[in-house]
Amino acid sequence: MASFGQDADADVPASKSCFSSVLPSGPETWAVVSNKRPVAQADYSIIAMRCHGCVAPVGHIGGVCTDPAFRGRGLAGQLLQVGFRRLRKAGARWVLVSGDRGLYRRSGLIPAGVFTAFKLTKANTGPPDPRVRLTPAEPKHAPWCARWHESEPVHYLRSRELYDGAFSGGPTGFRAERFVVLANGRPAAYFLLALPWEQVDHPRPTGRILFEYGGSRLALRAAFASLLRKPGIRTLRVVLPHQDLDLIQLLRQTGTRSSVAYLPDHTHRLLDLPGLLKDLRPTLCSRLPPALLQSFRCRQTSDGVVTLSCGPDRLSVDMEKATALVLGSETTGPAVARSAPGSLREICEALFPLPAVLAGLNYS
Ligand SMILES: CC(C)(COP(=O)(O)OP(=O)(O)OC[C@H]1O[C@@H](n2cnc3c(N)ncnc32)[C@H](O)[C@@H]1OP(=O)(O)O)[C@@H](O)C(=O)NCCC(=O)NCCS
Structure with missing residues (x-):
């Protein structure tokens, strides 16, 4: 039976820096182990992104692979979910994944950026x-x-x-x-x-x-x-x-x-929108009149529902729609912005999508 290994399976050999737990200071690899052998693994890391002088931590997941004999059992999907949780806990505001396939789309990731x-x-x-x-x-x-x-x-x-x-x-x-x-x-x-x-x-x-x-x-x-x-x-x-x-x-x-x-061969999703907006506040200030920004609020529940509000105007969306709005998606993003009532629509259209960035040498 396969299980997630960190402490219990620390003696399991793996090809990389397996089971290290110092995410903010370096990448780590998590594996699913079966009979003390890794049968699926993924690499997680956090890289800071500078956006017009503000800095936001971005999670990256790459190197997702499953032993052919163990494919189709949901192991890679579980590794993605573990990655989302670990990266968010370590402070990542969104996650960029090297790859664009059904597996990722089913995990709430969407093609990356505009x-x-x-x-x-x-x-x-x-x-x-x-x-x-x-x-x-x-x-x-x-x-x-x-x-x-x-x-x-x-x-x-x-x-x-x-x-x-x-x-x-x-x-x-x-x-x-x-x-x-x-x-x-x-x-x-x-x-x-x-x-x-x-x-x-x-x-x-x-x-x-x-x-x-x-x-x-x-x-x-x-x-x-x-x-x-x-x-x-x-x-x-x-x-x-x-x-x-x-x-x-x-x-x-x-x-x-x-x-x-979209960014070729990449998908992404938000992890912590309130945290991201806090990191980018100076940038947001330059895009919105102070009165509007002051009354702009963002909440996120533990099950990933994001609520944006400005006074009585309110918009609640799931993480996938919030990602499309904030990080960009050709059609869904503008449609989500248009569905916002009153001055919230003005705010969404002024702030989003956020600037995009090529992964380049950070492509893992
Ligand atoms: C892609 C990969 C990581 C999926 O691993 P997995 O543990 O089988 O994935 P899950 O079971 O969680 O997810 C279902 C995936 O398995 C595939 N699958 C379903 N039943 C399957 C079966 N019986 N046998 C093989 N694959 C099956 C599905 O096609 C689905 O992938 P897709 O929709 O993206 O094409 C694995 O196939 C792999 O290691 N491929 C080679 C490396 C690679 O391409 N990595 C991804 C880089 S972007």
Whole structure:
């Protein structure tokens, strides 16, 4: 019979830092064990996100896997529920999960965020700019890239060592080339590429996905045009957080069509909305007149019902709808905002969706 193991099964061997319990200071892996052997496991971690100067802890769940002989018994689903509880207890305001499949959707997760997607080709990027050059990102570029990342209005807080590790050695798995963009010979931006899943095992993959970026938007646009002139690269899928209006506008200027998208291969859900709103209060202050913000209240019950109110106006929704409203979803989010009565609708439309962020190097 399988059971969740931490104390009782601490002697069970596992592939990672199994059964550690110091979540805020490092990732932990939880496993379901059967006959003292892990048969399903998942990794949990918390990473702080900075949003316009405010900081909110975000939970991450990745590496979900179940031994083929134990699949279809609900073990991965239980590991997700354990993760939600542990991450919330440790202070995470919402959780981002690497993966988008039925298992996750049934656990109350929805496709992550609101993004604007472009499919760039040589034909729709305009001519390359001779002043802009691409050079492979190396460990010596780590401080530059960290600085560009840190100056993004919304970003994960990370150690610089993450870049050193990511820039040394050749790309592996789904990760592809990483470039620093030189404009007039000076570093101006960086971007990291991934392979589309369906091309990962292809001997000569022709597609790329923008995995992470930072720095000058003008330099980036020119860099994408140069990239698409490199032999063997035909398409670049660019998925931009909805609030990056500069880059979105620059790419639209070349006549490229865009579509609304989610963070590829990720799902998410809120864990603690009152806590999140408290963390982001200075940001919220800049978006709402003080009188409205003062009377705005948020409560969440232990079974995940969220009630937003402003004076007599009140809206109660389940966690999935609250996630769509606050963290963004193409259709459900605006529909939930529209269903709010009176001035609560005005508040919801002014505050949400919150800015989105690419997982990039934090993708586990
Ligand atoms: C995905 C995975 C973790 C699910 O684990 P699990 O313990 O079987 O999951 P649960 O029983 O809690 O959830 C039901 C899942 O099992 C599948 N399932 C149901 N009955 C099954 C059976 N008899 N045999 C195998 N799978 C079955 C369902 O398809 C469902 O997954 P889906 O709807 O997302 O496709 C497991 O299949 C796995 O390890 N796959 C390989 C690694 C992987 O893809 N990880 C996810 C990365 S995003």
